[in-house]
Amino acid sequence: MKNIFLFIRRFFVFICFIILQVVCVVLLSNSSKTHQAFFAARANEITGKIDKQYSGVRDYLALKKENDKLQQENARLLNMLKSDYEAPDSTIKTVIDTSIRDTLNHPRKYTFLPAKVVGNTVSSQSNYLMLERGSNQGVKKNMSVISPQGIVGVVVEVSGNYSKVMSLLHRNTRVSAIIKKNNSSGDVEWDGTDPHFVLMRKVSKSAQVVKGDTVLTSTYSTYPGFIAVGTVAEIKTDATSNFYVLKIKTATDFFSIQHVYVVENARYEEQTTLANKKDLRNVE
Amino acid sequence: MSSLLKNIVRFILFILLQVFVLNQVPPLHQFFVPYLYFLFILWLPFNINRFLLLVIAFVYGFALDAFTGRYGLHSAPCLLIAYLRPFLLNLLIPQETTEQSYIEPSIKSMGWAPYSLYIVLLTFIHNAYLVFIEWLQFGNFIYFLGKVAGVTGISLLLIFITEMLFFRKGKYRTNAA
Numbered sequence: 043m044k045n046i047f048l049f050i051r052r053f054f055v056f057i058c059f060i061i062l063q064v065v066c067v068v069l070l071s072n073s074s075k076t077h078q079a080f081f082a083a084r085a086n087e088i089t090g091k092i093d094k095q096y097s098g099v100r101d102y103l104a105l106k107k108e109n110d111k112l113q114q115e116n117a118r119l120l121n122m123l124k125s126d127y128e129a130p131d132s133t134i135k136t137v138i139d140t141s142i143r144d145t146l147n148h149p150r151k152y153t154f155l156p157a158k159v160v161g162n163t164v165s166s167q168s169n170y171l172m173l174e175r176g177s178n179q180g181v182k183k184n185m186s187v188i189s190p191q192g193i194v195g196v197v198v199e200v201s202g203n204y205s206k207v208m209s210l211l212h213r214n215t216r217v218s219a220i221i222k223k224n225n226s227s228g229d230v231e232w233d234g235t236d237p238h239f240v241l242m243r244k245v246s247k248s249a250q251v252v253k254g255d256t257v258l259t260s261t262y263s264t265y266p267g268f269i270a271v272g273t274v275a276e277i278k279t280d281a282t283s284n285f286y287v288l289k290i291k292t293a294t295d296f297f298s299i300q301h302v303y304v305v306e307n308a309r310y311e312e313q314t315t316l317a318n319k320k321d322l323r324n325v326e
Numbered sequence: 327m328s329s330l331l332k333n334i335v336r337f338i339l340f341i342l343l344q345v346f347v348l349n350q351v352p353p354l355h356q357f358f359v360p361y362l363y364f365l366f367i368l369w370l371p372f373n374i375n376r377f378l379l380l381v382i383a384f385v386y387g388f389a390l391d392a393f394t395g396r397y398g399l400h401s402a403p404c405l406l407i408a409y410l411r412p413f414l415l416n417l418l419i420p421q422e423t424t425e426q427s428y429i430e431p432s433i434k435s436m437g438w439a440p441y442s443l444y445i446v447l448l449t450f451i452h453n454a455y456l457v458f459i460e461w462l463q464f465g466n467f468i469y470f471l472g473k474v475a476g477v478t479g480i481s482l483l484l485i486f487i488t489e490m491l492f493f494r495k496g497k498y499r500t501n502a503a
Contacts, residue, residue, distance in 0.1 A: 054377065055376045055377055055380065055409070056409075058377055058380050059380055059405060059409045062380060062384050062401075062405050063402055063405055063406075065384075065398070065401075066384075066387075066398035066401045066402035066405065067398060067402065068398070069391075069397035069398035069401070070396065070397060070398030070399055070402070070459070071398075072397070073395065073396050073397045073398065074396050074399075076462075077462065080462045
């Protein structure tokens with residue numbers, strides 16, 4: 043006990059420093075949505091890891107029970123085998139219907155899940171939408187969201203029946219896009235000023251652009267390719283670089299958005315795990 | 327003017343300057359925010375208690391955060407430099423002579439070179455930590471360094487101007503104080 047007090051006295055200032063830093067971080071995560079999301083995600087990661095270990099141990103301890111259950115299940119299923127019911131006379135034809143999700147076996151990549159918008163902001167620097175469709179209905183983090191007119195945003199948080207979408211009108215938005223006419227690519231961002239317009243940067247000056255050109259998502263983006271982003275409203279030339287800065291009128295009217303589609307990409311995880319592999323990143 | 331009163335006036339002036347002047351410089355804001363406010367912490371007296379220093383830094387950062395609305399963003403770097411300050415000062419000043427005779431860090435009390443080193447190091451640490459806690463990632467590390475270096479450069483320029491404008495006659499510590 044004495045040693046504990048001695049320890050505390052010796053490192054008193056350092057302990058105070060750490061405590062006050064923690065207070066800062068807590069305050070910061072309470073006052074800023076970005077920080078809140080960041081720390082929540084980190085905390086989830088850690089607790090998730092511990093949970094996984096713990097459930098691994100628990101599963102191991104329950105292994106015997108589980109085996110017994112499986113054996114029973116096996117026995118039950120074995121008794122239901124078709125061969126068990128072989129009729130002495132084979133004039134009856136048995137037809138087995140095996141219907142899978144897509145009977146023509148087309149490899150499906152995108153599934154569109156309709157959702158209703160129940161909350162939306164356009165006036166702040168970081169705008170979010172709320173959708174009434176959550177993880178119980180198949181929505182996952184990082185799915186992209188489109189409206190009948192064009193792109194809307196990306197799902198950033200999911201609960202049981204609701205999901206939160208980072209709108210295109212968010213400072214952190216970045217969408218890879220192309221100009222429909224000549225496929226020249228660029229990045230779409232929002233500068234936080236006017237909710238009717240977004241900016242498209244990094245468009246090469248060699249591309250021929252006129253007012254009114256249509257801008258679509260490119261196949262590099264998280265969205266499915268060739269979904270409308272908007273139309274070019276103004277062309278600015280950046281004298282210091284070799285790129286245009288295009289002002290784009292958004293295709294989606296964020297002021298009256300009611301129904302959207304959440305896009306489920308069946309191969310998203312495969313793609314991101316490959317992209318995040320350590321070796322590949324080092325090559326860059 | 328007593329040291330306490332002087333520091334209270336500084337507290338208020340630095341915060342007002344940062345919030346209403348430096349935070350409002352629009353052309354710089356594309357990339358850099360000029361930070362000067364933390365000079366208050368660097369100018370606090372030598373003989374201040376380390377715990378008290380932390381508390382003052384926290385309150386000071388918190389006061390600034392109250393204006394910007396993101397509580398904790400400036401308090402955290404303020405705390406860090408307040409925590410590191412005594413260690414750095416111990417290294418930089420000759421214990422038995424200077425610390426006894428002068429009240430607070432200044433060019434006169436520490437000499438040009440140690441004082442510049444003290445300012446540059448703490449400014450860099452402050453800005454690096456501030457940018458880091460704002461972004462929560464290093465992102466492109468070169469870009470991160472560039473941003474920190476740019477902000478630090480502007481801060482140092484401002485500190486230099488401040489030192490030239492308000493030349494502090496490094497006061498001796500007297501028994502009466």
